[in-house]
Amino acid sequence: GAVTMTSVKDALKKLQETLEDDKKVEELEDVRLCMVPWQMPLITKMDPSLGTLKKCKHLRLSSNQIDRIGSLAGMESLEILSLARNQLKKIENLDSVAGTLKQLWISYNNIVALNGIEKLQNLEVLYMSNNKVHDIKEIERLQSLPKLTELLFHGNAFHSRFLSEGGDEKEYRFEIMKRLPNLKILDGVHIEDEERAEAQSRS
Structure with missing residues (x-):
């Protein structure tokens, strides 16, 4: 069957129908609009x-077919935005949530560059594995x-190319660490002090 x-x-509207009568979508702190049984389209x-989602702290829109980040104006409580597994090509339209987004x-989009991210001054966590960034x-x-x-x-792309050109995982981590000395966790692995020191000594 074709995906609608x-x-x-x-x-x-559909999400509202699944809620108990006294609950309103606008009041939810966690809004999931991704592949769940009642919502195949x-x-x-x-x-x-x-x-309208003024109270929403975590908006989940992963595993859809969204090709660009649309305006989030009005989402004044948003702390976590999940758009993994879509068709995004760039980071844009996040100005209105820059004050709250953490x-x-x-991950799993088609993003080539990180311009547009500089505005997110409160960002603590960025998951963007499996995209198309090819320049360190x-x-x-x-x-x-x-x-x-x-x-x-x-x-x-940068990661794969680095490994294919003879670099190893350790060198790849150093390349990122020496550019971002404040990172604590890279690719799910805590950065130890010795590793950080070694990365800095190579710059």
């Missing part, structure tokens, strides 16, 4: 109806994020 598409607006666009989960210099854009302590980055 839906809008955020309709998905929110895939969302292709983020529309302004997301702005975690951005965008893109990592330097993350230097402007003072609170970033966790990065998931393996599986990008």
Whole structure:
């Protein structure tokens, strides 16, 4: 059967139908609009109806067919945005949540560059493994994020190319660490002091 598409607006309406009578979608702190049994249609666009989710702290839109980040204006409580496994090509339209957003989960997309991320001054966690970033210099854009302590980055074109050109996993970690000395966790593994010191001594 062909996969049907839906809008955020309709998905929110459907979600409302599954809630108990006294609960409102607008009151939820955790909103999941991804592949769940009652919602097989895939969302292709983020529309302004997301702005009604004033209380939402964690918005889950993973495993859809969204090709660009739409406006999140009005989502004044948003701390975690999950858009993994979509068709995103770039990071954009996050200005309105820059004050509150702490975690951005965008692994398994088609993102080539990190411009647009500099605005997220409160970002602590960035999951963006398995994208299309091929230039290590893109990592330097993350230097402007003072609170970033966790990065998931393996599986990008840069990572694969680095390994295929004879580099090893340890060298790859050093390359990122010397650019981002404040990281505490890289690709799910805690950075030990010795590892950090060795990375710095190579710069």
